Every structure is written in structure tokens, then in C-alpha cells.
Amino acid sequence: MCFYLDGTVNMYMRPLEGVTVTVDLEEMKIIGFWDRLTVPMPKAEGTDYRESEQKPPFLPPLKKITVVQPDGPSFKIDGHKVRWANWDFHLSFDMRAGPIISLASIYDLEKQKFRPVLYKGFVSELFVPYMDLDEEWYYRTYFDAGEYGFGLCAVSLEPMRDCPENAVFMDAYVVGQNGKPVKMSQIFCIFERHAGDIMWRHTETAIPRTIVREVRPEVSLVVRMVSTVGNYDYIIDWEFKQSGSIIATVGLTGLLEVRGSRYTHKDQIDEEVYGTLLAQNTIGVNHDHFLIYHLDLDVDGDSNSFVKSNLKTTQVPDHGSPRKSYWRVVSETAKTESDAKIKLGSKATELLVVNPNKMTKMGNHVGYRLVPKSGAGSLLSDDDYSQTRAAFTKYNVWVTPYNKSEKWAGGLYVDQSRGDDTLATWSQRNREIENKDIVVWYTLGFHHAPYQEDFPLMPTLSSGFELRPANFFESNPVLKVKPPQDVMRLNCSIFKVV
């Protein structure tokens, strides 16, 4: 393929469509040329490029600079307001939801202003049903936010262990049983993450006698809370990237809920035990963890639409091309709530929230994509009592018009609820959601069939989703990020094994 190179090495962004050159790589000669828009050309004269062997690139030696962030944190906290890099958002604490991220907006260098992205985001409910029918187990279908208080179960974070050395901690306050405020210390930590990942890179090896390499390391900001709801520890992270992405991650660790058993070996088991024999007389019971996030996106304004972009396989008629098939994007704007109920995994779909009133210079609607990391949904039947109460797990994605009373997906009063005030019941009204202030509800699920390594305390298992700009910026917003000073990271050997 041919690319326009004049003055740049960024060849792949400047293709010359329709021009094809055939090169014999053994001979290193051009043996054919075709411009499909004009009359086919005869074979070109061969040109020998062998003399143009590349020389190794010159790379300066790494400088070693000790101490991470010697001048203190790179972000500012003013009350609930957090300001870091190109992001600006509020962080608050809720007894039921834990962290609430609101008014998140990102600075657009080209437009020279902050543009809104996420009006409000939080964990609305958790549902943890166990798959054991025994009398003392069948009712274990926990709603960790509505029944226990996901925020109320938050625990103090340990510096240097739960959060890295550059973290700043924030306290939270709850209402005590006597109505007085009670301080919960070190509930949030906020830190800049240098995870060793790559923000973007390219090595251009196709230019004769030259190697061009540009790399930018990823640096992001993380807000973390840990909620220990009984046996389980949930690590809740909200991560902001300079590229415009917001990544929500939940890590599961802590202790399984296990049942005692007479069995000491799998061969002895001759009945349904609802789980895995993890150790002698110990069965880890099968269960799920579902977290539903309330995501009130305001993509460049509060009037938004939800778009499903389906990737459809298209068959090519005979002789149309040597290829027989390709896929194309077929977009569909959801008109009402029923159009936006999605079970992930059934087909290739891109999920977008767009602002139909704002376009890029190229004419694309500005938007944000919801990129899920897993698509687990409830496997329980609709007439199962616990499933009726947690009907929000029926779909991974729901979209509703904003309604201030619709905050808690399992209902306002969850204890002994009957499922008559859930996201699923509100959504039955099938309200219009096009070009409105909409809320996306995303159900993140884990099916947890325990394994022996989960015993006695399970290593963290994570999942999450990404809210990623989709034609929100005119081009890559982090292209002009400067390469940072080389930084030597903290030496792990200071953590001694005892």
C-alpha cells in the first residue's frame, strides 16, 4: 500500500487509497504497480533498496532519579473537588453506595474548556446469591448496598499496603445511631498510578536508514475504597486517564462463604453439594457477585442518546471480491427503554452514549463508549424469588430517562423487598430515552464457582468496564503529552518477608 510521507513519518494516517505496488521481497524490486482508478499500469522498472539497511537507533542512557513525586502529589483536593491533569471531578461518600463520582469533566485543549462527561456515577446495588438450597442457605441472597450499606462497610485503608506511598487519604462521616456524625478514617485514597503501562507508542521501521520511536508511559489517577461486607472485601477503583477514559474496576478478595461438610475427599460425595470441596470438610458454595453501576452520563451536555452499533457480517456476492465476507457497523439509536435492554455476549455490539446535538468537525456525533470487560448475567429463573428482587441483573445494560427517585436498582427499601420497586419495574413504563438526560445502568457480574486457591483467602479477582471517548475529541487528546522525566520506582525489597 502507498502512503503520503511528505514531511512526516506518520505514514499510516496518510494512506493513498487505490494505489498498490507489488514488491518482490527476495529481489527487493518493484515488480508491479496498479492504480485502480486509472488504466492498469505495466510492471515498473525494478529498484534495488538493499543498500538502505537500517542502522540501530540511538537511545540515550536512562537517568536514574529517585523518589516518586518529590514535590508532593500532582493533584489538588479542595473539599470534595479533585483536580488532576486534564480532569476535574467531585468525590463524595455515601453510606449506601460508597464513593460517588460526580461532575466529572475533561479539559479539551483544542476547545480551551472543560467538557462534561459523567454527571454522576456510583455502585447502586450489589446482589450476591448463593446456590445452596439447604434450609440455612437458600435465603443467602445478599444485597450488599441496600441491606448492609456498601459505604457503611467501608474499612480504613492501610498506607503503603492498600494504597501506594504517594496516596492521599480522605475520611468519611456517617450518621451514628444517636444521630450524631461518626468519623470513619482513611476511607478513600487517591493516588497517581505509574503502573508501567504504555499510553501510546509506535516504532516506525519502514523508513529507510531511520528508526523513529515515540512512547508515552501511562499515568492515571485512581480513587479507591475497600468495603468489607462480612467475609468479602470489595476493592472499588475509579481510574481517570488523560486520554479521556474513566475505568471502573472491582476486585474481589477476602474470604469465601463456605459450608461445613462430612466429606474429606471428592470421591465420597454422592449428592448435590452446591459447590467445591476446597479442603477437608469445607465446601466453597457456588455464588454470584453482581454490581450494578448507576452512570448518569452527560456527554458534552445533558441531552444524550443511547446508540447500539452492531457489527454485522456481510456476504460478498460471487466475483465481487476475492473475499467472501466482511463486517460493517450498523448503528441503531434506542428510542425507548425496551430498545436499550442488552444481554452482553449474544452478538458483537458497541455501546455508545452520544450527544445528538453536538458533532465533531468531521460530522460524527460526540460520544462515549461503554466497554465492558465481562458480560456475566444472572442464571436464575425469573420466578425465583431472589431473582424477582434483583431483577436488575436480568440485563447487563439498561437505559432510563433521569428520574431523581430512581437511584437504587434494587429499590429504596431492600430488606424483605418483593421486587416491586426495582429498575426492572421502573423500566416497564418503556419511556422515551432519545435526546434526553439519560442514565445508563451497567451490571457487572462474576459467576463464582470456587477453586482450591480461593481457600483460605482468595487472591484478588477483578473485572470492570471502561467509559472511553468515541468521537468526543477531534483527534488523539494525548498526542502532545510530553515524555516524563525518567523515574526510578520504589524498590520492592523494602518489603521484607517475615
Ligand SMILES: [Cu+2]
Ligand atoms: Cu465470590
